[in-house]
Amino acid sequence: MDCFEPPIIAVDHCTGCGACVAICPDQVLELGDTGAARWHGEQCLLCGHCAAICPEQAVNVPSLADSLGLESGVEPVGRDGGAAAFAELVVLMRQRRSCRRFTGEPVATGVLRDLTRIGSTAPSGTNCQAWWFTILPDRCDVERLGEVTADFYRRLNKTAANRWYRLLNRLFGSGSLDTYYRRYYQSVEEALRQWYEQRIDRLFHGAPAAILVSADKRSSCPAEDALLATQNMLLAAQALGLGTCLVGFVVEAARRDHRIGRLLRMPADERLYAVIACGHPAVHFLRPAGRKRVAPRILRIGEEEKWKQGAE
């Protein structure tokens, strides 16, 4: 981790309660001879749990900012939890729907930046926070990305339409061209026709802005990190009254077509994991849409084994 600075403990404030020592996931804090906590070791996750739990505010982690620095100025603080927070959170989650109709109104760049800061509150593997957020605040740039993506699918459709290529791909490759042809060829063909002939945007749905979430390929779980940050941003946008829609078609195209990475000025060690179309919604849902019912499996392995042993 670059610019590593360990937690600093103000010994004159520390009462030696040991809360930071107990919470530290890396076990790099201990109570020293003086009774105050101290950092020992060479590294730490920089998770900031020690500072968050200290009743005396005696711990400071210089590498971490106390505030997200939101430009909107409102920064919710304090301990959350409780029935009201739970209810609000669940309502927010249920109300978030993919938005596919936007007004033309631009989204202030400061708001888009705030969303990315909120994204960074997500968990990440080994707390690496190795995500990157690229904001396209202008519709003309969203369209440019749409144009390159459309060109990728135009070429892919041309290849997939050729049954000899599909046969070769089945015999010597993964057969994915066949699957693509069956599932997407027709709808992509129609979307491309609408784009080229009528400028109907089936990719970004006319969104005035987009946020692209990439992560360092070399980190332990870049996809998970990027997608967790993404979900935070979707929820925050919903709470701000903005509409969002994930655009997986661009992510897939970027994986196969280097022109997209170049257009986005994306370094070679980064990979794109999510594209969020963002804007002011032109449609307001009256109620949350349903979901398939979830039937979790309840597993009590210990009891099952006991029962088996009893039966033997």
Ligand SMILES: Cc1cc2nc3c(=O)[nH]c(=O)nc-3n(C[C@H](O)[C@H](O)[C@H](O)COP(=O)(O)O)c2cc1C
């Ligand atoms: C990884 C991923 C990729 C997606 N890609 C697209 C896309 O390219 N275009 C689109 O209109 N919606 C896309 N969606 C949105 C889903 O269709 C949508 O989340 C799903 O239908 C559920 O609807 P809801 O988001 O309104 O709850 C994507 C969603 C995910 C999770």
